[in-house]
Amino acid sequence: MSHKQARRIAKFIEPLRVEPGSRVDLAEDFDPRYKARLKKREGAELLRTGVGLLAEYQAKLAAQDTYGVLLCLQAIDAGGKDGTIRHVMSGVNPQGVHVSSFKVPSAEELDHDYLWRYAWRLPARGDIAIFNRSHYEEVLVVRVHPENLDRQRLPAEAQGRDVWARRYREINDWERYLCDNGFRVVKIFLNLSEEEQRTRFLKRLDRPEKNWKFSAADLRERERWDDYQHAFGEMLSATSTPWAPWYVVPADRKWFARICAAAVLVHTLMEIDPQYPVVGKKARKELRAAKRLLEQQAPEGAERDPYAAGRRG
Structure with missing residues (x-):
């Protein structure tokens, strides 16, 4: 990649980056409909370019076998995580990409620390792992629904009002440990507006082939919109670090969200700059x-x- 291309990508994603140490108010700081003055017809070519660059860099990442990449995707329901994965990773070698989705923890998982089940799905060197929802569920869903915290059976000294501050610190330390050992952590939050979520829910109800994607729980969670927005803001403020910053991607326009996600991932691989091994x-x-x-x-x-x-x- 030329230096000119690298600078262009870095400039493109800069407005999406959460500056470490800053306080985030999603409603004030990030517009879900932002599109950087691009038009949709321009988007298809840009996405193709991004997918091509990802394929090129993934091949080098696998050949070098030194670094691994963890991509964490977080969003509220209907935020577009599945579509983002499907489109952005469409050109890469599936042998080097592993996607994990995390549902309600099992009895075995609840018998371990809260990061245990995520550690099992981390990438190997040379691979890209994608967490479709991630360890950040432990400070989002668990925070909005504290009864889930009760199910984790924490000892008395690990409970209390400072539990979330402690978890932010623990997650930051864990991610720094991964980065220090050659595993880059890329964190993307797909920022969806309340009205766009309503529209997407109706689409799932109106189209029979989409009905399976909707459940009554979606509506119950939507009633907690403000609680989730507060939890998202706290999470972004506390866990965007120099070694693993958050990128808030506008998600109301799916085509633009996919371009942004590809650019953030390409930028990370560009910083790693993997090379094919030199033959002696x-x-x-x-x-x-x-x-x-x-x-x-x-x-x-x-x-x-x-x-x-x-x-x-």
Whole structure:
């Protein structure tokens, strides 16, 4: 990637970044309908470019086998997480990308610390892991519904009013530990407006093939809109760090949200700058010997090296 491209991507995503240490009020600070003066017809080409860059960088990430990337996607119901994953990751090698969704914790998971089940799904070196909802559920859903905290059976000294401040600190420390060990944490919050959520819910009800995506629980959670907005703001304020900043992506326009998500992920890979391994002198000698042997095996009338001949042609 050219330096000019890199600077352009960094400038594009800068308005989405939550400055570490800042206080976030979603309603005041981030517009769900922001689109950076782009038009939808321009968006398709930009997304194709982003998907192509992701494929290129993912191949290098896997070949280098030194760094891993964790992408955390958070959003309120109907925020567009599934569609974002499907479109943004459409060009990458599926062997190197692993998606995990986290539902209600099982009895086994509740018998461990709250980060245990997320640690099991972290990426290996060379891989990209995507958390469709993530460990941040532990300071969002659990905060809005404190009865879930009771189910975790915390000891008395771990409870109290400071439990959320403590969890923010623990999550920040955990993410710093991952980054220090070569695993970059990319955090995207898809910022959906209340009216757009209403529209998307109605679409799920109006189209029979979408009915399965709707449940009565969605409406119950929608009634807690203000509680969730407060929890989101607190989360973004407390856990956007220099080593793992949050990006608030406007989600009312799906096409623009996907461009932004691709740009944030490309920017992270660009900073890692993975490279294909350099072959040493001994290995190059072995490769030349293998090439000569394969060329000698060419059938009569066939090119000794069809690939090289095709390139010359």
